[in-house]
Amino acid sequence: MSREALQESLSAVMDNEADELELRRVLNACDDVETRETWARYQIARAVMHKDLLLPRLDIAAAVSAALADEAVPVKVSRGPWRSLGRLAVAASVTLAVLAGVRLYNQDEIAGVELAQQSSQQSLVAPQVKGPAVLAGYNESSDATGPMANGVLQGQPGWHDQRLPGYLRQHAQQAALKGTESALPYARAASLENR
């Protein structure tokens, strides 16, 4: 590899514009003293140009290498079969706990939805047909209803039971009277009355 190409790559790395290949080239050449000196010179030039603080001859890489060389290699611990079995047991119990939790959580949610549906059946003139079959090819939007109606449960259902059907009816009928697409609001109003 030519010296110029390497220096170009060095410069690119310094400017944070090196591609993968250049970065590898520089890293490979890093052990070479001459390359490191070039690198150091570039840094000085850069620091001067940017008026940066400069600590000359600070070679962190060399220091880190030396420290690593002195480090004692940790002794490899031999593991008995019981140890891995223990790990397996922990993993299994965590899985179980997660599954149980999810199940409980879901049950909670399902119960909530059911309650909400019941309550909306009481409070509103909810229709008897509750099958998903009618909307073939479309997502049933009933699930969107469930959690939203929770407020009914917490409050006094009486007030809303009295008012909401009337409000819904009044809205639908006023809409029918103003309707441009006359039959549609009428059908909405009529569908509220189907018990």
Place this chain on the structure above:
Amino acid sequence: MRAIPLLTLLLGGWFVVPAHADEAQDWLTRLGQAEQQQSFQGTFVYERNGSFSTHNIWHRVQEGKVHERLLQLDGSAQEVVRVDGHTQCVSGTLIAGLGDTPNSAARVIDPQKLKNWYDLAVIGKSRVAGRSAVIVSLTPRDQHRYGFELHLDKETGLPLKSLLLNDKGQLLERFQFTRLDTATVPSESDLQPGADCKAVNLESDKSSAVKAAQTWHSDWLPPGFELTSSSARKDPETKTQVSSLMYDDGLARFSVFLEPLNGAVVTDTRIQLGPTVAVSRRLTTAQGEMMVTVVGEIPIGTAERIALSMRADAATTKQ
């Protein structure tokens, strides 16, 4: 030379897109005219989350007068007879909540206005009730309204099918003709109300409707929605005065009901019933606690925001 294909593409796009939009606009204009000019009779189904019903419709345009009779075919015989948009009689339960303001003439669909809030496009062809149809989609430009997919009769422009879709593309309601006859004009006997159809006395309604509820306004409204009617009436059962305001953007509608709580402890509520949402929120005013209820065919988040934005007009709070 690369510019040439690009230029063609740009110019092509320039010509194609408005053409589609214009086409959609023309179809909507035809739809508006069709209901004022075309006599027809037919059967349609209406379906929303958990409810399915079938209805007959007779629609006669004669000497500029529009006679219309609607009758539910399954379950209870819900019936409405209208002349020029004015309700003549309704059956059974339909009458209960009727707070009709007498000047409520039907408004004609205005594609020019709708264009500001919906993207109009002809998206294809279909066949409904044995007739060929054009599919016009109205896609909302913001998250404050639902999208419509209208299948309009190629021959007359009448809506053969209408789907309401939320932002996830889920179907909220379906209105669809199963039979439509535009050749036979409904006879006088077809338009005669049934025995259970009770006449609506608009005069008595007018007197029970107190002064219009202009003491309320909303700090925030979804863009394009305008107040189309407001009234205040005494609920015969609870003896409380309920103000109601109705807003629309030319297609979607919502009502706001305001009722004094008189010390009742009530929690906030949210309910979705197919396309219609109802959101109740408490509001503390100078006159005491009020319950604000927003009902309409709008997304629940929008209804919530409207409910939270209702204010009593400062000048009239002392009444």
